[in-house]
Amino acid sequence: MKLQINIHKIATNVLKKEAEAVLQLASLLQDSDFEACVEAILDCAGRVVITGIGKSAIIAQKIVATLNSTGTPALFMHAADAIHGDLGMIQANDFVIAISKSGNTPEIKMLVPLLKRTGVQMAALVGNKNSYLAQQSDFILDASVDSEACPLNLAPTTSTTTALALGDALAVCLLEARNFTSEDFARYHPGGTLGKRLYLRVADLFGQHDLPTVNPQATxxxxxxxxxxxxxxATAVVDTDSKLLGIITDGDIRRMLNRHTDLSGIKATDLMNTTPKTIEADEYAVKALEQMQHYNITQLVVLRDGQLAGFVHLHDLLREGLV
Structure with missing residues (x-):
């Protein structure tokens, strides 16, 4: 079927409109309560509870997920469900963020007085600073947009993108204010490849191999x-005290066979690389991968407190899904 529209032009216009709206948020920050809101959340002894309805509820769930994964405990509460019992999740020391483009939806107008009775502080992430929600909130996070990317100016597109971006800005500010580290992040993301990149160490990998070693006079x-x-x-070349002298790889063997036909007098000392690439056992496995990629090699000698401990191979990293 031949479409009678310019797909590329339409898609480009949508992306440009949404990008311009996100950039506009930076100028709106100066006139909003964003900084005060961040400080209030940092001082909050409870959780951040984010609520909304419709598309705003979906954005709220994503912001909740981002906050939880970056050190700020958060909960999602659907605005419609809140007035049918879920309001019970709110505690007096929580902080509520209500997301709404208009700030005047019936569910929000019904919910706000109930929230205020609990005594919680509340921020409005809103597209209308003059709305009921904005005027009833302690903090206004201005997410105003000129228009939706939808040509009918009806489907939430630009407005949801800006709300999501503002939520990300909030989460990152809180992350930095809490001095949240990659080690902290790893505690909340133990599963999958991302988690392994953040917590898996070389020591978790190399012990599954027998350690190949030869003495300096090996044939x-x-x-x-x-x-x-x-x-x-590869194999390590060690002295009688198991001190690492060098390594020999299968590549070293192949290169030697290209140069020599008489192998009778060749010993390990003639073949070994005396400055092998090494990594400490307590280093992150992803660092081993970075070294292998940088030097275009497939194994590293593992040291523990400077002493030979084993080898870590590219296949170990492949098996863990790090490559």
Missing amino acids: VSEIIMEITSKRLG
């Missing part, structure tokens, strides 16, 4: 047997 045959049997593509 080529002994070296090949050790590399083959341990299946890591």
Whole structure:
């Protein structure tokens, strides 16, 4: 079916309209209560409860998820359900954010007096500063837009994008004010690849392998047997006190075979790299991946307090889904 519209032009106009509206928020911050709202949430002993109806409720749920994952305890309360029992989740030391483009929807107008009776502080994330919701709130977060990206100026598009962006700005300000670290983030995101990038350490990986080692006088045959049997593509060369002297990779073996036909006099000391790439056992596994990618290698020597502990291989990182 041949469409009679310019898809690219329409999509571009939508994106430009929404981008311009988000940029406009920066200028609105100066005249809103945004900074005071951040400070009030930081001083709040309870949770941030975010409410809304319709598309605003969906945006509220996303902001709640972002706050929870960045160190600010938050709950979602649907505005319609609140007036049918869910208001019971509100505690006196909570902080409420109500999201509404118009600020005058029937559910919001019914809910606001009930919220005020609980004694909680309330912020209006609103598109109309003169609305009932804005005038009844302690803080106004101005998310005004000139128009929706919808050509009918009806479907919530630009308004929901700006509300979401303002929620992200709020979450990031709170994150930085709380000195929230990547280690804190990892505690809230233990699952999936993201979690593993933040908590998985080299020590969690290398212990599953037998440690391949040869002495400095090992023959080529002994070296090949050790590399083959341990299946890591390399072996460490150690002295009698197990001190690391260097490593030999299967690549070193192949390059040696291209140069020599008589292998009888070649020892490990003739082949080993005396400055191998290493990583400490308590380092994050993602750092091992970064090193392998930077140096275009497939394994690293693992050290613990400067002493040889094992090898970590690219396949270990692949198996954990880090690549």
